[in-house]
Amino acid sequence: MGSPSEKIFDSSVPASPSSVLEQSQNASLEDKTVFLLAGLMEAGQEDENTCKELSTLTKLLSDDSSDETRSPEPHQPLYQLIDADSVETILGYLDMRQSANVRGYATLTTSAYLKASGDKGVEYLSQFFYSRVRKGTYDDFILAFSVAACIFPIVPDVTATLFLSEGFVGSLGPLMRRKWKSKKVEQAALEMLNVACMNTPCREAIKKYCSEWLEDMVTYVPPKVEEFSATESPRNAEDGSIQQRTHSASVVNLAAVVLAKLQVVPAAPATNTEDRIQPATTSMEELSDMFKGMLSTETSRQSSIEGLAYASLQSNVKEKLSSDKAFLEDLIKALAEAPPRSPATYGALSVLVNLTSYMPALSEEQRRISQLKAYANASKSPGAPDPLNDDDHVSKRCQAVFDTGAIPVLVTHSQHGSVASLGLVVSIVFSISKNSKLRGQMAQQGAVKLLLHAYSVFPTESVAARRTTAHALARILISTNPLHLFGGSNPLPLTSAIRPLLLLLSDDPSSEQRDLLPVFESLLALTNLASTDDTARNPMIRNSFPQIEELLLSNNKMITRATVELICNLMQTPEGIAKFADGSKPASQRMHILLALTDSEDFETRRAAGGALASLTEWDTAVNAILERDRGVGLLLVMCKEESEELRHRGVVCVLNVINAPAKVGEWGMKKVREEGGVDSLKECLKKSRSQEVLEVTVEALKKLLEDEKAGGGQKLIE
Template structure:
């Protein structure tokens, strides 16, 4: 073999063998072959680690040695690439892909030359065996080094030669399969995809539509000429990718490519049948094909309206191991079925119109109505009814970061429907989202925000004690940090999206309705953000922020923010009083509730009495037509009148009288029908008119 490694190295402890000899021994064993798959995978893993460590300044062995990639000669490269052969087990191919990737990274240009030489030489030999290996290598390595393989794929005459090769009278089913695996991988690269459509479309159509009963029996046997199920499935997947990516018109008519004879609807029907097949390859091809076919709105509708299919899909997802391509494909398919179109701001709508005017070829295109919210909502309901949440909960515990991002996208879409939120929580949706938020990498900002937004939606519509209380091990405080994330601007968006902010505030308000174990962390972690949102230019955000303050005001920590006698507290009180005078009824109601709680504290009463319009605003609440607002107003007034300490109480009585309080309260009595409001108003009037003293202060929450 020419490696110079001692023959007895296999039994020598690794720590006694030099770094170079370890690599040479591994290469020798791989070239010798004949091992069990698990032994081959172990050797490939070790070689991958050696190549990876040797390429890193941090992990490189301090022992003087020749670079490991230089020990991988031409024969070794051919051996390692041979483990990518489709006739090898999927496990071996997977480990070999990682080894080749590590080698290409370590060897740089020389590694690319080795790979190119291998590919060209095998194709040039032209035997079935050589074609199978070359195509298998291209299919496996395409995702690793797409620029390198696409150059080989697009080399002059190569793709054009595939069709006549595949249409040979005595063709090999294995060559067909290897070729289609390569085309399948190549379709992820735009220039390669266009070339496939140009040269291979007719052949792919022929495979999918092939029916041996329609062909004569003159030349060869049908058994020899018929396409295998695996080949037919792969051809259908490639066609689906071509349809998904190239079905819309190009910029100019000269670039348009005629569509395939097999329609995307026919392909989706074929994939649905394949999903229930017994073979793993059929299920894998079915899900991969549908993941691309479902990019088309009409296919989404066909799939979502078939409840039997949806249940089969959810069942297949439940039976598929995590971190597998099939799992990722099934999750991608569910994302396609459930995703809503982004809501554009008015400015974004104007920009879209301007772009349409600038491009005459697209100006007549209209958004497909099947992507409208009403259709997406029906699809989401159908997916939910198929029992997807428990399966997603299971997959979220063991999946990759990429799969987890898809999982939370699906839950996020389902959570948009209010009537589903309670059921999502019951089936483990909150636990899923909290787990996802805790394990998603820091750089996955979009996925983290999607997770937090989905959590906010569910917590708006569910009783916190049902989600976090009793025997449930989830601590309520664990939901606060995700919700705070979406109070801040999304750095990836040019225009601020107020919907996540609004829904996060509503969820925090719901949590704050429980007790101080929820309120105090919110106050400590988020009060500056909440305070800033009180001055938002969005009416709904302001309303939600005030409602949150109203519930937080049940905590002494929040009261102190407004009533500690400092300059900031005075400024906050000024803002809260101004909000109690807002044009928006709901904002006035929430601010009035916060003031009703706040005026239980004498320092807050002093702060209100010091302000010129403080009492005026509270009396204005008493004049409202809405009973709830009058209730809040009279509670505030009574609290002013009955403040502890002679000086404060007398000051309150004087200020209320001076601002016409007697007449206001009499008017309130005439308007009110609620017994509690009537009793509070009567007590306040007695205090103003020098009658019976009240027995204490009263307050009302939101």
């Protein structure tokens, strides 16, 4: 690569890395790329300059690989300028002995190159990996393992092929068991194994060939000083950190994490008895105890959290962790101190998700399918559900997490975290919100603000995340006074909560069977909001009335009840009244349904329907719609004779409104009430009632009916 650089730099003094970037600004794309590669090959430059060059190279490669961002300037594809030596240079910056910043930028550059170069890049990568492993020095092992660990998430299929190449995984055991060993080789190998566990064939290979020496690492006892032989000397001591048969704490911790990942996923059934995987001797509970002990040590915290994220998938570990108050406090503290978008944050949130998640409720059909799958997998029986994962146990774990002050920490993390971590935060809040006794405190601690922010951040296509957020919001809004959460000195507008709640009224497109619980709890929350003022009611009517109207006819009595209760509150606004009383045919049909619901078997449904009619009958158009129905007045009078004082109150208010309606509507109403036996019904209501308010309304209506009857009788005598 000497000739291109000679064209631009005439000075006989070698250019510094920073000047390479500065002087290449006006060069062609090809020359810029060549100069960046030359700069990266320079030894001894500062990490800051290396990161700048890697970042610039990443952008050039990324832009050049897309039709939308590729420069119109005629040029050779930039990835073709990167030969095997250049690839080796870039991969060298993935070495674990490099700084975290350099490795991060090098990972992005490697990703951009592999995306642009396709098969050629894979060929260079394979050559690099195999050549380093064949050389067999500690330095080469460290670099090969470091590269594999970094690129596994980028090209998992390619890296898995390298990892599973004949003899590679099996050779790790003898390497790790050398009498003289390198801490850094052990750490690099374990970092590679840790990432490789994401791939099922790789995980099975690790379990088969590496479980035994991983167990040895975790359970080893450090030798005494006098056991070391002063006459022995190590070989292959290239990396300067060679020691006799001991393991550093970080290596032991990382080995425990890998073991946890191997144990959490059951092994595939063995087809060959010679290759049978030996069961682990270190239990998950023992590993979780190790991770708990590591949590308070800052240098081991990341490994501890990662290990706990896997260990806490097991129910017995969940119970043990949640009952340890000191551990939960350490975990919440670690989460509070973890930087946003960091592995520590994601890992700590994963642990909390595992501790707080409820098992999904299964329908009868889903239970049968689950049983059939169990039989198909050659199980003798489908097995009983794990009692440690039942609702009672999960509820206690949620309470324990809440008691450690988790919500304020989650609120803080929600403001700066990634979309992925925000999804975990919402899952935790959703689980805790199932306990109605905690909802008020959750609201005070900022949970509503957290959920509204999350809903605005999740993309529209993230339906599951948005629905979970809306459901958690619904639960909290059921149990809290909206006036304490919205308005006044609180900057949250009440209307911001309506759109998420309305989402739950629609079917979940990702679910084969409709779950009515979110619908029901959303209706309750909307009803609570609709009890405030028209700023809440009108958006509900404008944006979702067809859905609400459809739910009114649900086969589920709880959904019907909740819908009628919502409609009752919506009748406090003229827009709601118009839906039943604008004189149109749809309005008349809605009135017919509402009247029919006053005769429902469910008391709460009858009460809500009566409340809605009490508001509606204040309008003469609504009274007219009732009078047009053959049984309209009769159903109102039935309410006046109910055993419940509440229902009688609603009935007599409706009757009084009907006979007080203006002009001809009122005359018609008076006539129909008398013809339907209104006087006797009101007299019966008087006998049953004890409430002063009910008595006063009943007396007023009865008096008006009797006066009208008397006037009507006098008129007949005159005639």
